[in-house]
Structure formats: structure tokens, C-alpha cells
Amino acid sequence: MKELLTLGSVAFLVIGCATIVNDPMIPVTATFSDGSGGxxxxxxxxxxxxxxxxxxxxxxxxxxxxxxxCETEDGRKATGSFVSKIEGEKLGASVLFLDLGITDAITDKHRYYQGNVVIPIKKEEEQKTK
Known part of the structure; x- marks a missing residue:
């Protein structure tokens, strides 16, 4: 019985928890493709x-x-979206350590957006013709 308890304790310590400890907020730096402000x-x-x-x-x-x-200072508008990506290494660790990422699936801490994005904005002439 003592051996079984010891084996169980060792297994628990080795398996542990692979929950990701990323910050829930990430910085996303955005610019317009033509360099304008807005x-x-x-x-x-x-x-x-x-x-x-x-x-x-x-x-x-x-x-x-x-x-x-988005809207530029001169009134041009842009809409769209950026995809959310998975941090593969961290998700792999969750599976490897039998955690299966349950906590991470709830909190989305294994996801990220591209850090630097360029938002396409049409030139004034193109905007007026449409």
C-alpha cells in the first residue's frame, strides 16, 4: 500500500499541470497602409x-x-479582421503532460494575434469611385 501511495505521488508530481501562464492581454500595433493617421x-x-x-x-x-x-483623419473607412492563431508549442505541452489544455481552452491563453498589423486603406480617388 505504501508503495502504491509513493508511486501515485511521484506520478502526480511528474504529470503536474501544463496550464499556460500567458498574460490574457497582448499588444497589437496597427498602422494604415498609406501611413495616414486615424x-x-x-x-x-x-x-x-x-x-x-x-x-x-x-x-x-x-x-x-x-x-x-477604422477611419482615417480624412474620413476614409476600412473594415476587416485578423485571424487568431494557436501557440503550437504550448498546446503540445498541454497534451504531452495529460492536461489536455482544458483550462487554456476556456481562457484562450494559448491563442494570439499577429503583433504588427497593416490595415489596408484605399487612396482617396479609389474611395470616391466606389
Missing amino acids: KCEFQNKRGLWNSDIPGTAMIRRSDDPLVYR
Whole structure:
């Protein structure tokens, strides 16, 4: 019985928990493709953030796309989204250590968005013709 208890304790210590300890917020630096200034609204299922462009916003990690709605200082608009990606190494560690990433699936801490994004913005002439 003592050996079984010792074996169980050792197994528990070796397996441990592979929960990811990433910060829930990540910086996303955005610029417009033509270098102009303006404002953007970023949104995912975890929240909504406003940022001056060019600039950096702290965005909550999520497994859904990061949607942006932007407007330049001269009134041109741009909308779109960026995909959420998985940090493969950290997800692999969760599976390897039998944690299966349950906590991470709930908190989305294994996800990230590209850190530097360029938001395509049409030139004034192109905007007026459409």
C-alpha cells in the first residue's frame, strides 16, 4: 500500500499541470497602409478596444477573429479582421503532460494575434469611385 501511495505521488508530481501562464492581454500595433493617421475599433468575443492609428492596443486573447473598424483623419473607412492563431508549442505541452489544455481552452491563453498589423486603406480617388 505504501508503495502504491509513493508511486501515485511521484506520478502526480511528474504529470503536474501544463496550464499556460500567458498574460490574457497582448499588444497589437496597427498602422494604415498609406501611413495616414486615424482611429480604429477592435473587437472580439472578449471585448472592444479603441486605439489611435498608428498605435498599440492591448487586446484580450480569443479564439475568434479580431475584427477592426477604422477611419482615417480624412474620413476614409476600412473594415476587416485578423485571424487568431494557436501557440503550437504550448498546446503540445498541454497534451504531452495529460492536461489536455482544458483550462487554456476556456481562457484562450494559448491563442494570439499577429503583433504588427497593416490595415489596408484605399487612396482617396479609389474611395470616391466606389
